[in-house]
Amino acid sequence: MRGMGPTSQPADTADRILRAADELFAARGYAGVSVRDIAEQAGVNKGLVYYHHGSKAELFERLLDGYYRRHADALSDGFDHGGSLRERLHSVMDAYLDFLEENHRYAQLVQREIAAGSEAIPQIRRGLSLLYEWLAENLATVCPPDGPLAARHFFVSFSGIAVTYYVYAPAIEPLWGDDPMSVKNRRQRREHLHWMVDVTLDRLESLPVSERAGRAPPRRATRRRGS
Amino acid sequence: MRGMGPTSQPADTADRILRAADELFAARGYAGVSVRDIAEQAGVNKGLVYYHHGSKAELFERLLDGYYRRHADALSDGFDHGGSLRERLHSVMDAYLDFLEENHRYAQLVQREIAAGSEAIPQIRRGLSLLYEWLAENLATVCPPDGPLAARHFFVSFSGIAVTYYVYAPAIEPLWGDDPMSVKNRRQRREHLHWMVDVTLDRLESLPVSERAGRAPPRRATRRRGS
DNA sequence: GCAGCGTTTGACCATTCGGTCAAACCAAAA
DNA sequence: TTTTGGTTTGACCGAATGGTCAAACGCTGC
Numbered sequence: 146m147r148g149m150g151p152t153s154q155p156a157d158t159a160d161r162i163l164r165a166a167d168e169l170f171a172a173r174g175y176a177g178v179s180v181r182d183i184a185e186q187a188g189v190n191k192g193l194v195y196y197h198h199g200s201k202a203e204l205f206e207r208l209l210d211g212y213y214r215r216h217a218d219a220l221s222d223g224f225d226h227g228g229s230l231r232e233r234l235h236s237v238m239d240a241y242l243d244f245l246e247e248n249h250r251y252a253q254l255v256q257r258e259i260a261a262g263s264e265a266i267p268q269i270r271r272g273l274s275l276l277y278e279w280l281a282e283n284l285a286t287v288c289p290p291d292g293p294l295a296a297r298h299f300f301v302s303f304s305g306i307a308v309t310y311y312v313y314a315p316a317i318e319p320l321w322g323d324d325p326m327s328v329k330n331r332r333q334r335r336e337h338l339h340w341m342v343d344v345t346l347d348r349l350e351s352l353p354v355s356e357r358a359g360r361a362p363p364r365r366a367t368r369r370r371g372s
Numbered sequence: 373m374r375g376m377g378p379t380s381q382p383a384d385t386a387d388r389i390l391r392a393a394d395e396l397f398a399a400r401g402y403a404g405v406s407v408r409d410i411a412e413q414a415g416v417n418k419g420l421v422y423y424h425h426g427s428k429a430e431l432f433e434r435l436l437d438g439y440y441r442r443h444a445d446a447l448s449d450g451f452d453h454g455g456s457l458r459e460r461l462h463s464v465m466d467a468y469l470d471f472l473e474e475n476h477r478y479a480q481l482v483q484r485e486i487a488a489g490s491e492a493i494p495q496i497r498r499g500l501s502l503l504y505e506w507l508a509e510n511l512a513t514v515c516p517p518d519g520p521l522a523a524r525h526f527f528v529s530f531s532g533i534a535v536t537y538y539v540y541a542p543a544i545e546p547l548w549g550d551d552p553m554s555v556k557n558r559r560q561r562r563e564h565l566h567w568m569v570d571v572t573l574d575r576l577e578s579l580p581v582s583e584r585a586g587r588a589p590p591r592r593a594t595r596r597r598g599s
Numbered sequence: 600g601c602a603g604c605g606t607t608t609g610a611c612c613a614t615t616c617g618g619t620c621a622a623a624c625c626a627a628a629a
Numbered sequence: 630t631t632t633t634g635g636t637t638t639g640a641c642c643g644a645a646t647g648g649t650c651a652a653a654c655g656c657t658g659c
Contacts, residue, residue, distance in 0.1 A: 158636085158637090173403065174401050174403055174404070174484070175404075176400065176401055176403040176404035177401070177402070177403035177404075179615075179616065179617080180616080180617060180618085181615080181616080181617095189637090190637060190638055190639080191617095191618095191638095191639090192618090192619085192620085192637070192638065192639080193636080193637065193638090195617090195618065195619080196635095196636075196637080197636095200617080200618075201617065201618090256483060256539075257401065257484055259539075259540060259542075259543050269543065270543065270546060270547070273543065273547060274547060277547050292560060292563075293560045293561070293562075293563035293564035293567055294564065294567065295560075297547075297548055298560070298561065298564040300547075301536060301537055301540070301544060302533045302536075302564070302565075302568065304536075305532050305533050305535075305536025305537070305540070306529045306532050306533050306536075308532075308536075309528060309529075309531075309532025309533075309535070309536065310528055310532070312483075312486075313486060313528070313532070315486075316486050316496065316497065316500065317528060319497060320497070320500060320501060320504050320524075320527075321524055333519060333520045333522075333525070334520070334525065334528075335520075336519075336520035337520035337521065337525040337529070338529075340520055340521065341529065341572070344571055344572060344575045345568070345571060347575075348571045348574075385606085385607090406645075406646060406647080407646080407647060407648085408645085408646080408647095416607090417607060417608055417609080418608095418609090418647095418648095419607070419608065419609080419648090419649085419650085420606080420607065420608090422647090422648065422649080423605095423606075423607080424606095427647080427648075428647065428648090
């Protein structure tokens with residue numbers, strides 16, 4: 146690695162560039178930020194961006210790699226808690242929320258670039274995959290394998306529910322007339338999500354066994370769109 | 373308006389440009405698309421983009437305006453259904469899903485540009501505001517005014533849960549090994565969301581009245597993050 | 600036929616983009 | 630002191646960007 150070189154602060158410069166890129170990419174998206182912007186934000190010569198990180202694309206990739214590592218670490222911390230299914234679900238939810246609160250730029254950054262082709266962003270897919278497979282495995286005992294109550298739908302719903310808050314926070318604020326990222330509101334949000342997990346799990350556990358394994362999911366009180 | 377001019381197809385050209393911009397902005401984001409790209413996609417001279425729509429920013433604004441109108445129309449269709457609270461909630465959910473299915477590019481487009489400053493995108497705020505105020509009003513009888521079960525949290529959760537699917541569809545596909553936008557899966561998703569509405573409403577309606585109005589929300593079976 | 604007018608075209612502009620490079624820099628090893 | 634090698638700088642490149650414009654086009658009413 147390029148660490149601890151003879152002069153001033155080599156790794157420090159590379160890191161300042163990375164942090165500047167983090168802020169700008171999250172705020173304006175990959176295409177919305179120029180290398181000049183990044184260099185200026187980092188207080189550094191533009192050429193240094195290429196010296197330390199190769200290119201704009203490679204810089205972006207390194208940024209995502211760092212996030213992916215932290216994401217995977219945070220989730221696996223949540224995964225290897227023991228206890229009942231309910232306790233494990235709450236552990237993972239908390240781990241996910243911890244990660245999102247400490248890396249809320251990640252959610253914005255990913256969210257901005259994911260809508261296009263996810264082809265070019267394997268880190269994101271791998272990150273999602275971890276959570277998806279864990280959930281599919283752990284919900285197998287209470288969810289039917291197919292239909293609207295299959296684990297894969299709860300994966301989308303609960304990861305969506307968790308991420309949405311942090312991604313849309315700047316848009317939510319004017320609606321609420323209150324800062325969604327305040328300590329009080331973040332704690333309330335956490336309680337809300339745990340309540341949702343409990344309510345959902347309660348209902349799933351109360352399903353007749355026949356409806357958990359069969360292909361015909363419960364349709365009670367649901368309806369189609371024609372009013 | 374500039375409609376029905378003497379030559380070839382005036383309004384048609386403006387519309388083709390708008391449609392091309394729609395596709396490209398949704399796929400690559402505002403900054404990721406050049407006016408040349410749009411003109412090429414529309415099969416039209418670049419100058420015409422400026423002739424018909426003024427500038428890139430103004431073109432984008434018109435696009436959002438059109439979506440906002442359709443969004444507002446779709447929602448108000450769902451709003452003025454009668455019946456019980458439960459029936460009205462399902463109507464609005466269906467109206468919202470109908471809109472998202474017919475305008476899935478809107479979700480991607482909005483989602484891409486909302487994370488930055490929502491300052492410059494008043495159309496988006498107004499669109500969200502319609503749904504937020506309707507929900508806050510209609511949930512007032514079953515939700516406490518504050519705390520983790522306040523209507524505003526359910527607004528974020530359920531709009532998030534609904535939108536996420538359509539925005540992340542390209543990223544979900546490789547995970548599922550199945551196309552989330554297929555007819556079968558979209559119908560399943562709809563049933564899943566109605567199930568979530570029912571489960572949530574059931575629990576809210578079973579809350580003791582004291583917990584619906586008081587400032588202390590129920591904490592049963594929820595926990596803090598330290599495991 | 601001809602004027603009038605909305606539309607279309609392609610050349611053109613200044614600016615910014617991602618990226619390169621030779622030269623200068625500077626602390627530590629010799 | 631001189632050499633060394635990782636680091637920093639500013640000038641520079643071709644391509645692409647958003648935007649402009651005078652000229653050409655083509656239909657309609659006269």
